[in-house]
Amino acid sequence: MSSFGSSAKRVEDPVLLRGEGKFTDDIHLPGLLTAAMLRSPYAHARIKSIDTSTALELDGVHLILKNADLALEYTTTELPLMVPNPLITKPVTPHMLAKDYVRYVGEPIALIVAEDRYIAEDALERVIVDYEPLPVAGDFREAVKRNAATAHHEIEDNVCAEFVQAFGNVDEVFANAPHIYKNTFFQHRGAAHPLETRAMMATYDELSDHLTFYAASQSPHRVREIYAKLRGIDDNQVRVVVPDIGGGFGAKGQTYPEYFSVAAAARLLRRPVKYMEDRRENFTATHHERDQLWTAEIAFNDDGKLLGFRGTLLHDSGAYVPWGIITPYIAASTVPGPYLLPAYEMKVTCVLTNKVAVTPVRGAGRPQAAFTMERMMDTAALELGRDPASLRRQNYIPADQMPYKMGLIFRDGSPITYDSGDYPACHDKAIELSEYDSFKERQKAARSEGRFIGIGIASYVEGTGLGPFEGANIRVAPSGKVTIHYGASAQGQGHQTVFAQIASDQLGVDLADITVIGGDTQGCPYGIGTFASRAIVNAGNAVHQASEAVRQKIIKAASYMMEAAEEDMDLAEGSVFVKGVPKMSRTLGEVAEFVNGKPGFTLPGGIEPGLQELSYFTPKQAAYANGTHLAEVEVDVETGYAKVLRYWSGHDCGKMINPMTVEGQVLGGVAHGLGNALFEWMRYDENAQPVTVNYGEYLLPLASDMPHVQQVHQEIPTPQNPLGVKGAGEGGTIPAIAAIIGAIENALKPFGVRISEAPITPPRLLELIECARKN
Amino acid sequence: MKPPVFEYHRPESLDEALELLATLSDVKILAGGQSLMPMMNFRYVMPAHIIDINRIKELGEIHRVHDGVKFGAMARHDQAKKSEIILEHCPLIAAGMEHVAHAQIRNRGTIGGSLAHLDPSAEWPALLAVHDATLRVQSKSGERDVPILEWSQGFMTPNLVEDEMLTEITVAIWPEKHVYGFAELARRKGDFALAGAAVLLDFDGEVISRAALALLGVEVGPIRMIDAENLLVGEIPSDELFREAAEHVTVVAGIDDVHASASYRKKVASVMVRRALEQASHQHKSQALAA
Numbered sequence A: 001m002s003s004f005g006s007s008a009k010r011v012e013d014p015v016l017l018r019g020e021g022k023f024t025d026d027i028h029l030p031g032l033l034t035a036a037m038l039r040s041p042y043a044h045a046r047i048k049s050i051d052t053s054t055a056l057e058l059d060g061v062h063l064i065l066k067n068a069d070l071a072l073e074y075t076t077t078e079l080p081l082m083v084p085n086p087l088i089t090k091p092v093t094p095h096m097l098a099k100d101y102v103r104y105v106g107e108p109i110a111l112i113v114a115e116d117r118y119i120a121e122d123a124l125e126r127v128i129v130d131y132e133p134l135p136v137a138g139d140f141r142e143a144v145k146r147n148a149a150t151a152h153h154e155i156e157d158n159v160c161a162e163f164v165q166a167f168g169n170v171d172e173v174f175a176n177a178p179h180i181y182k183n184t185f186f187q188h189r190g191a192a193h194p195l196e197t198r199a200m201m202a203t204y205d206e207l208s209d210h211l212t213f214y215a216a217s218q219s220p221h222r223v224r225e226i227y228a229k230l231r232g233i234d235d236n237q238v239r240v241v242v243p244d245i246g247g248g249f250g251a252k253g254q255t256y257p258e259y260f261s262v263a264a265a266a267r268l269l270r271r272p273v274k275y276m277e278d279r280r281e282n283f284t285a286t287h288h289e290r291d292q293l294w295t296a297e298i299a300f301n302d303d304g305k306l307l308g309f310r311g312t313l314l315h316d317s318g319a320y321v322p323w324g325i326i327t328p329y330i331a332a333s334t335v336p337g338p339y340l341l342p343a344y345e346m347k348v349t350c351v352l353t354n355k356v357a358v359t360p361v362r363g364a365g366r367p368q369a370a371f372t373m374e375r376m377m378d379t380a381a382l383e384l385g386r387d388p389a390s391l392r393r394q395n396y397i398p399a400d401q402m403p404y405k406m407g408l409i410f411r412d413g414s415p416i417t418y419d420s421g422d423y424p425a426c427h428d429k430a431i432e433l434s435e436y437d438s439f440k441e442r443q444k445a446a447r448s449e450g451r452f453i454g455i456g457i458a459s460y461v462e463g464t465g466l467g468p469f470e471g472a473n474i475r476v477a478p479s480g481k482v483t484i485h486y487g488a489s490a491q492g493q494g495h496q497t498v499f500a501q502i503a504s505d506q507l508g509v510d511l512a513d514i515t516v517i518g519g520d521t522q523g524c525p526y527g528i529g530t531f532a533s534r535a536i537v538n539a540g541n542a543v544h545q546a547s548e549a550v551r552q553k554i555i556k557a558a559s560y561m562m563e564a565a566e567e568d569m570d571l572a573e574g575s576v577f578v579k580g581v582p583k584m585s586r587t588l589g590e591v592a593e594f595v596n597g598k599p600g601f602t603l604p605g606g607i608e609p610g611l612q613e614l615s616y617f618t619p620k621q622a623a624y625a626n627g628t629h630l631a632e633v634e635v636d637v638e639t640g641y642a643k644v645l646r647y648w649s650g651h652d653c654g655k656m657i658n659p660m661t662v663e664g665q666v667l668g669g670v671a672h673g674l675g676n677a678l679f680e681w682m683r684y685d686e687n688a689q690p691v692t693v694n695y696g697e698y699l700l701p702l703a704s705d706m707p708h709v710q711q712v713h714q715e716i717p718t719p720q721n722p723l724g725v726k727g728a729g730e731g732g733t734i735p736a737i738a739a740i741i742g743a744i745e746n747a748l749k750p751f752g753v754r755i756s757e758a759p760i761t762p763p764r765l766l767e768l769i770e771c772a773r774k775n
Numbered sequence B: 001m002k003p004p005v006f007e008y009h010r011p012e013s014l015d016e017a018l019e020l021l022a023t024l025s026d027v028k029i030l031a032g033g034q035s036l037m038p039m040m041n042f043r044y045v046m047p048a049h050i051i052d053i054n055r056i057k058e059l060g061e062i063h064r065v066h067d068g069v070k071f072g073a074m075a076r077h078d079q080a081k082k083s084e085i086i087l088e089h090c091p092l093i094a095a096g097m098e099h100v101a102h103a104q105i106r107n108r109g110t111i112g113g114s115l116a117h118l119d120p121s122a123e124w125p126a127l128l129a130v131h132d133a134t135l136r137v138q139s140k141s142g143e144r145d146v147p148i149l150e151w152s153q154g155f156m157t158p159n160l161v162e163d164e165m166l167t168e169i170t171v172a173i174w175p176e177k178h179v180y181g182f183a184e185l186a187r188r189k190g191d192f193a194l195a196g197a198a199v200l201l202d203f204d205g206e207v208i209s210r211a212a213l214a215l216l217g218v219e220v221g222p223i224r225m226i227d228a229e230n231l232l233v234g235e236i237p238s239d240e241l242f243r244e245a246a247e248h249v250t251v252v253a254g255i256d257d258v259h260a261s262a263s264y265r266k267k268v269a270s271v272m273v274r275r276a277l278e279q280a281s282h283q284h285k286s287q288a289l290a291a
């Protein structure tokens, strides 16, 4: 039976469920020391002096590092811009430890290394920093103004990038369209909030002049690359190993400043040093996705045909742009979504503020884009007197127009081309699942009991699986067992299971005999990382290619060993055999041993040493996933409390290697979106002081807030890769906010409430209800 | 998020604890630890001494006394939720416990800890307010009884001085046939409420003969709605009556925080009063039907 496509149980779970996972904090190297970070309490200040003398007197304190100390260790202490773009006019990146200035609350200033974290925190309180507070760029809507305080003292204004994404003749469309609707949307997305905070440990071996990082990183090769570059050493002097990770959601993909001070401390002390971020630090110093302000105009003809869309996007970049302008860029190019859109224009302004940097969190600007488009669709439906679902369906790109050139040009200069999918069919599946057609009756019945329920719908298209590449290194040992190293790392998605499933079919080996190891730079020499729904496409296809190659090597060697034709060979149950002649068989272990050779004997012609293959998969463009979600909510109109009662997802991520893990991804994604719609809010005051720094203040959705999520899948394979797979890690989140907020608005239709923001809290919703009641 | 060094004491008896309180300074009592430990980890409080009172047996009990129920300060939320005595004599308290935090926290958290911590949104103070509770405070040099409505001395400030501890809480119980209601709005299940109301009613036939009504989440301490109570007594329940009672919600200062404004809390409190009254009245009707 084929393993590909089956809901095989996750091989990583037993260990995790028994509490036997090995996370970075579970690794205790001999001589281990612990680090704590001294962080800025100011959003913007000049550091006049740092006095560490009394802190160093404390028993058990080993070392305190400041920027000047790192300047001796690295060629520069300023971190590189990871994703440059000529549109960025202020390419500001942070220093490993603050150099003279701090620009957000939480910015690292000094690293303290001590026997344990208790002592390190005692020492933190003894460091005396003399600050000169500077004017603060707080709310991004203020910071963009001409005379606003600047986030960096040396800049004239806070705008760090401006660009336009457009196609078609927008001006003409809007000059002539019979129906034009406008709105403004404030959207906030909080942060990533993995259960495991950031974690890293560095250990330096003097003999070999070699540094090993254990790091909860979504992107271990980036860490190696940047570290080697800034130290001016060869990348073979660094190894990054990724232990188990307790969630990343984008935030752990960044090459944070803390890596470098921790590594320097390990080298200077010749002892392993571990830094575990605590939860309070996670709120202020791990990157957010935070705030955006959109304006939007949408144009329709009398028949409900979409004619054009234009708007502006103001994006809060935070104090630095280490990951460039990826988030607003993706957001602006996601708005057109699944619709036939003749003309589009989005003017984007990115503004620096004195808050931690904004980099992608699950969805990376797409949820906000979908929210903007889908809310406008709802507005249009309301104004045109159309059913929101039917208005959408009328405007989808039909399946026969695939591949569809959407109109925008991608970052690499190529036209954005939706490669596959049948949006109307996927929509229909979701509609059917949700019993949408009978909802109006249910709504009426509920209203007669004084209950206000509503339904919301949202669709999206998501570019997944971007390159440049990911690799897989597969080896069959003389034991007959298979080891797969791949470049990216796993944060709970189930890579060990699904990558084993891919190899299992090719090699005829049981899942139990395949070990999958991600995120070890020594196991796979090059890699990019797990983010942007790219691992399954890139690493998955690399595993496929490499196992195909190993399969050929096995057949070739076995054909020599058994003196049988290659075409007659097949693989199953850990053996290679001649079809129809079960006696003529060799175990993979025997073949592996044979190709490992004997000293002094030449390998027979054409047979390569070792049952091993390293292969990289390089996609030509993104593979586009899509979906339609529906949410049903109930609103308590006396308190503004909204609860999601039911939820449905129609989803197409191409071929599903493991439907169960896909459903898990969608479910988690919906939870994330639900949090963004109703709960998560990283609040700052006007001086950019954070005010939500624990989980009593910043609310994540709980299990009790989650409705049952029913899912239906459409499997239209992408032609972009041999497996026909598209990414599934973010699709659950992208439309969820729009669907939930749309459902709330629908529930409150009798009052005429319109919602143009996310998240929406009970006090705010009550305010909207009261306002609408007055009018 | 690690506390600085402190000294840990674990007395086996109340006398021993009071002795420690009398001799040590800069002390914090450790009850369930559900609020104290996070505050210490955040270094919001940095006591030199911790007196862990978990080993003091007599503080952990719930007893029936002549016209009331007596809680040891160390009675756990979960214990109160499941106690036969509570379910029989003051079922409102068991119902209120459903809304306190989550199972793990209810297993550790205590009535005394909740009262000493005095979060404005905690359920205990309001539940005790409708039951006219008396709080016993002891020190080595003596003891005093504090009525629940005099317990709060300001934001998260109980009526306690440094060498004192809260040892027991006694509530007056209501006639067997009394009914109750409890309603609150929390952002998520188990969160501290944005606002809530606890209600006890007693009836003489169809007429409300006695009413007690308290709010949580809107003021720094528990408050009784005396005007509303007076309005209810002598009346027959009706939508109109309950609506009018709900309009009597009077809040002086109000709590304003990251989750909600004082004015929102007040509005919600009023809604919760009405809903709690409806619950109680519904209970009464079911009783009448069953009889």
Ligand SMILES: Cc1cc2nc3c(=O)[nH]c(=O)nc-3n(C[C@H](O)[C@H](O)[C@H](O)COP(=O)(O)OP(=O)(O)OC[C@H]3O[C@@H](n4cnc5c(N)ncnc54)[C@H](O)[C@@H]3O)c2cc1C
Residues within 6 Å of the ligand: B028, B029, B030, B031, B032, B033, B034, B035, B036, B037, B073, B077, B099, B100, B101, B102, B105, B108, B109, B110, B111, B112, B113, B114, B116, B117, B119, B121, B122, B123, B124, B160, B164, B165, B166, B167, B190, B191, B192, B193
């Ligand atoms: C996630 C979470 C959610 C929560 N949700 C709710 C909720 O919805 N509703 C609610 O009411 N509570 C809630 N709580 C608080 C919980 O009920 C705590 O148990 C309670 O507030 C404190 O009780 P404790 O026994 O743990 O006290 P501790 O944390 O041990 O002590 C709290 C304070 O009281 C002092 N103290 C304790 N006992 C005495 C005593 N006998 N005499 C004098 N001082 C004393 C301590 O010194 C300390 O200052 C929540 C807590 C958490 C962590």
